[in-house]
Amino acid sequence: MSALADDCVPTLPRGVRLREDHARGGTILVAPERIFTCDEIATEILKRCDGAATLAAIVADLSATFTVGSDQIRPDVEELLINLRDKQMVTL
Amino acid sequence: MNEIVTPTPSAGPAAATPIATPPPLGLLAELTHRCPLRCLYCSNPLELDARSAELDTDTWKRVFSEAAALGVIHVHLSGGEPTARKDIVELTRHCAEVGLYTNLITSGIGVSDATLDALYKAGLDHVQLSLQGADEGTTEAVGGYRGGFERKAAFARKVVERGFPLTLNAVIHRFNIHQVPALIEAAVAWGAKRLEIAHTQYYGWALKNRGQLMPARADVDRTIVEVEAARERHRGVLTIDAVFPDYYARFPKLCNGGWGARVMSVTPAGLVLPCHAAQTIPHLRFASVRDTALADIWASDPAFEAYRGTAWMKEPCRSCERKHVDYGGCRCQALALTGDAANADPACVKSEFHTMLSDLAVIEAEATPDRAEASYRMFRKDS
Numbered sequence: 103m104s105a106l107a108d109d110c111v112p113t114l115p116r117g118v119r120l121r122e123d124h125a126r127g128g129t130i131l132v133a134p135e136r137i138f139t140c141d142e143i144a145t146e147i148l149k150r151c152d153g154a155a156t157l158a159a160i161v162a163d164l165s166a167t168f169t170v171g172s173d174q175i176r177p178d179v180e181e182l183l184i185n186l187r188d189k190q191m192v193t194l
Numbered sequence: 195m196n197e198i199v200t201p202t203p204s205a206g207p208a209a210a211t212p213i214a215t216p217p218p219l220g221l222l223a224e225l226t227h228r229c230p231l232r233c234l235y236c237s238n239p240l241e242l243d244a245r246s247a248e249l250d251t252d253t254w255k256r257v258f259s260e261a262a263a264l265g266v267i268h269v270h271l272s273g274g275e276p277t278a279r280k281d282i283v284e285l286t287r288h289c290a291e292v293g294l295y296t297n298l299i300t301s302g303i304g305v306s307d308a309t310l311d312a313l314y315k316a317g318l319d320h321v322q323l324s325l326q327g328a329d330e331g332t333t334e335a336v337g338g339y340r341g342g343f344e345r346k347a348a349f350a351r352k353v354v355e356r357g358f359p360l361t362l363n364a365v366i367h368r369f370n371i372h373q374v375p376a377l378i379e380a381a382v383a384w385g386a387k388r389l390e391i392a393h394t395q396y397y398g399w400a401l402k403n404r405g406q407l408m409p410a411r412a413d414v415d416r417t418i419v420e421v422e423a424a425r426e427r428h429r430g431v432l433t434i435d436a437v438f439p440d441y442y443a444r445f446p447k448l449c450n451g452g453w454g455a456r457v458m459s460v461t462p463a464g465l466v467l468p469c470h471a472a473q474t475i476p477h478l479r480f481a482s483v484r485d486t487a488l489a490d491i492w493a494s495d496p497a498f499e500a501y502r503g504t505a506w507m508k509e510p511c512r513s514c515e516r517k518h519v520d521y522g523g524c525r526c527q528a529l530a531l532t533g534d535a536a537n538a539d540p541a542c543v544k545s546e547f548h549t550m551l552s553d554l555a556v557i558e559a560e561a562t563p564d565r566a567e568a569s570y571r572m573f574r575k576d577s
Contacts, residue, residue: 117320117359117387119295125217125265132295134320134361134388135435137219137267188430190359190387 106180108158110194112151118191120148133191147179151192157183215454215502217265218492221294222272222459222470225254225285229274230303232338232570233326235365235400235407238274239473242571243462251281253483255288257460260488262292270322272299274462283312290317297322299363302349303342314356321353323386325364328376336369338570347384354385361388366417367407368559374417378424382432389432391421393439397471397526402569408558411442441555445516446523446539453525454498458491466491468498471526475535501525501535508536510544 114120114131120140123130129145131138140148146167150160161179165172186192227242249257258269269289276282277300289296297320298313325346326336333343353360362384364370364377374391381389393414394400394407421436428434440447450457450469459467465480466488472478478497481490492498500506504517511522522528523539531540532547540547 115359116357119319121293123265123267130267132267134297134322134359135268190430190433 105184106157106194109156111153111156112160112183113153113193114148114151114191115193120145131186131191133189136189136191138191143178144182147182151183157194215493218261218456218458219266219451220268220270220457221258221261221266222270222457223254223257223276224272224274224459224461224470225276225279225282226462227274228278229301230339231275231301231324231326231342233324233336233365233399234369234403234568234570235367235394236571237395237398237400237470238571239461239471240398240402241473247463248279249460249462249464249483251284253464254281254285257464257483257488258285258289258294259292260483262289262294264489264492267295268297269294270297270299275301275303277305277309283309283316286313286318287316290319295319300324301337301342302346303339305349307352310352310356314358318358320361321358322361322363322390323350323353325362325377325380327364327370328373328380332370332373336367347380350384350386359388360384360386361390362386363390363392365392365394366409367394368409368413369407371409371413371417374420375424378420378428378432378434382428387431387433389434391417391434391436393417393437395437395439395524395527396441397474397530399569399571401530405558405561406568408441408555409439410559411556414439414442439555440523440527440539440541441551443541444543446520446527446541448520449524449527449539452521453501454492455502455521458488458498466495468501469526472497474526475529477535506536508538510542511538514538514544 117134119132121130121132129140131140131148146164147160150163161172161176164175183192183194187194226245226248227238228245261269271286276298279285286296296318298318299322302323323346326333326342330343334340350360362381366374378389396404400407418438421434425434454468459470460483461467464483466483467473467480478500480497481495504521507517507522511517523541525535527541528537528539529535531551538545540551542548
């Protein structure tokens with residue numbers, strides 16, 4: 103059973119920004135007093151969190167893009183989003 | 195995902211060419227020293243910059259553009275009270291345009307609804323509001339300003355209503371250490387997402403007023419328990435970051451992520467400092483943004499080089515296994531309390547001055563302070 107609902111909409115709230123780090127390279131997630139470096143998977147997930155796409159749509163898109171089964175992807179996506187929700191860096 | 199930490203230089207053979215310092219992550223912009231409050235622990239220097247000495251709008255914009263190009267992520271628009279600058283909205287907009295993450299560090303006093311709306315439109319990312327206490331009396335006793343608490347509560351609500359993420363910052367000391375639970379409840383009630391429980395660091399004004407401010411060990415220990423319990427209770431709703439007083443510590447704090455390692459500060463008049471208290475070290479001379487590029491200052495300014503890395507260390511730091519953990523602690527505190535900025539921070543058990551420090555804390559915390567002795571900061575208006 104999934105911990106998150108299909109139709110929840112993961113959103114980066116105001117004050118949380120995903121951006122390129124031109125000086126050091128890579129992608130970072132920036133929040134008050136916090137900077138997280140994102141690996142490729144986290145970057146792909148977070149750039150789809152546009153405040154419109156549902157969790158199900160994000161997983162389907164990742165699945166199509168990387169030709170990996172949804173059921174394989176979904177646990178990773180949920181783990182990241184739940185972790186970030188607890189840090190108040192994503193709303194669901 | 196990993197939180198960025200400053201890379202530890204490898205202990206290889208002495209390099210022929212110096213290793214370039216990674217770019218700074220943060221810039222503290224002290225836009226002005228003007229402020230309606232006069233807090234006993236104010237982090238501004240004892241010698242405040244006059245309004246007539248402040249950088250103009252165009253110079254600040256250039257500084258922010260240079261900071262973004264250099265690799266700065268967070269810019270902290272601070273003071274004094276940063277909204278005392280008439281160009282605060284324009285400066286915020288510029289920071290957003292060049293890609294900086296903007297954090298407004300404010301007392302919340304005197305910030306109009308129109309200014310708050312304009313800051314939102316300008317792209318301000320985050321608001322950090324100072325709290326002096328959890329009630330009117332404490333707020334006034336600490337900040338020297340009547341009616342501050344109610345105004346701060348109203349300001350906090352306006353910030354949250356507009357959709358800004360809000361952090362409350364409460365500096366903790368003997369006046370308010372019993373109010374930590376009330377401060378936590380205020381943060382939740384007002385809709386703040388983060389709370390900083392920041393025990394006073396004793397430099398500048400706070401050092402001057404240390405006898406008034408030093409809390410008792412038992413009270414500090416109780417706040418640790420209170421903060422832990424509140425973190426559990428409010429998980430996912432309120433993030434609590436806590437800094438505990440190092441007079442009661444065994445090892446020093448990693449001050450500012452290491453000297454010249456992660457952050458830089460610019461004073462209202464344009465001096466560039468490795469930390470905001472660095473002017474308390476009198477033999478250092480600081481470059482100005484008026485005539486030197488920020489990137490050059492970061493790369494090779496003598497004041498940044500002075501205590502960068504580990505080459506400057508004496509014993510007990512030089513041979514210490516923690517030298518890449520805390521870089522010997524705070525240079526300003528080492529100077530203020532031991533007379534030599536290159537000594538180990540006396541908060542460290544390995545410092546010969548450590549016992550003096552912990553004894554001093556106990557003596558001052560047990561004494562009954564004479565409130566008439568408190569030194570409130572005074573700002574001489576020149577325009």
